[in-house]
């Protein structure tokens with residue numbers, strides 16, 4: 378058992394103040410281990426994205442205890458890699474320059490990027506090649522397909538070797554084939570780098586295929602309905618999604634989410 | 640320039656303008672319109688040639704006062720736009736005043752400017768400035784406000800300061816808006832300078848037209864109008880060209 382990286386104890390979160398405040402997260406307690414792959418599923422609007430913002434330090438908790446690496450979180454964590462459903466690449470930057478963006482912000486790279494640009498470029502190139510974007514590094518985002526943009530966006534989230542990777546429905550806008558391909562890409566990245574991943578998704582198969590632990594959230598205000606440990610052995614192959622064991626886990630999760638719509 | 644560009648982009652406007660002038664000439668001749676009411680293009684071109692020295696001299700004054708006023712408006716508008724986009728409280732503080740200010744007809748301000756600075760180029764410069772900075776402010780502020788919140792999250796989660804987000808995303812993102820507003824602003828600045836000259840000045844196309852009008856030299860008035868129109872087109876085209884240069888990425892798909 379590895380050490381805990383993220384600890385939440387009875388944490389709630391609200392938007393707005395006073396009487397008009399909407400509670401988005403209510404009384405969440407969970408622990409994420411270093412190197413763990415966590416998936417969060419739940420009905421729309423239940424606070425999954427809010428949970429991500431909370432852990433990254435982008436939005437302060439209303440109450441409860443929130444600590445990352447043993448230290449209470451009071452401001453943005455400074456080295457979380459994030460990617461969203463839309464790739465959000467900057468259209469005036471080439472693919473590789475988009476990937477280099479975090480290095481222009483995160484220390485110690487920030488002060489070195491000018492002098493060591495070639496070295497960093499080589500690194501970004503390697504990363505892009507590892508997700509199958511060889512030969513597209515100098516292209517602009519609009520010259521890439523949606524799936525390619527998403528790959529680049531994930532590279533951007535990884536370039537500074539963050540301790541935590543936060544993915545908010547990163548494959549939501551992709552077709553089924555591209556999605557499964559990117560599952561494997563993400564699986565390999567995580568296996569290789571041992572990065573801690575928090576994946577928000579609506580796709581239960583995606584959650585079960587990729588994650589060590591799946592958290593199911595209730596309707597708003599979101600709380601943890603169930604913590605589900607996925608016992609499928611690693612490395613997992615796409616074939617595993619057709620096994621009975623896999624289907625059973627997916628069904629179990631589906632029942633939990635279905636129940637709330639009564 | 641290749642053949643395609645010529646037939647699609649140069650020929651149609653040139654033809655249309657020609658037709659316009661020919662039609663104008665034909666109407667003047669057919670109905671024998673007096674020169675003091677509506678001079679025919681041929682009269683106007685005659686006047687243009689005859690008084691070319693005076694027209695050139697005065698055009699130059701109008702042109703440079705416009706450009707100085709426009710440059711001031713660009714610098715000021717950019718700074719104010721960034722300030723307004725920077726923080727909600729700056730926005731709240733200056734917006735009502737800005738809108739009120741923009742609603743005041745600038746013709747009404749010119750006499751005051753003449754009172755302060757005397758007859759000369761300065762009132763024209765200031766009028767050009769006053770009339771043209773508003774669209775720049777609004778557009779820059781709008782551009783900054785359109786930064787995707789998710790992208791901001793990506794950067795803030797990396798520890799980016801507000802200034803970082805502004806430099807890396809906000810300002811580049813608002814550039815198309817900025818350059819777009821320059822096209823509007825340059826035309827307005829031009830109008831401002833000419834309006835100021837017609838209220839009171841000792842040089843400039845506006846002043847020339849005012850004098851010609853007083854002397855019933857209507858073809859010179861129209862020659863002045865023609866020069867204004869041509870200068871307006873040239874200035875607009877110049878800013879449009881600059882816009883394309885700097886923000887080609889915003890025009891993707893149209894010419895790629």
Ligand SMILES: Nc1ncnc2c1ncn2[C@@H]1O[C@H](COP(=O)(O)OP(=O)(O)OP(=O)(O)O)[C@@H](O)[C@H]1O
Nearest residue numbers: 392393399401420421422423424425426427428597
């Ligand atoms: N910036 C905000 N200001 C006010 N309320 C917000 C804000 N962001 C989210 N909320 C509210 O918080 C609740 C949770 O939102 P959140 O975005 O975390 O949901 P989600 O689980 O990510 O939903 P989805 O699956 O649709 O992305 C929603 O009911 C929403 O109305």
Ligand SMILES: [Mg+2]
Nearest residue numbers: 425426427545
């Ligand atoms: Mg969400």
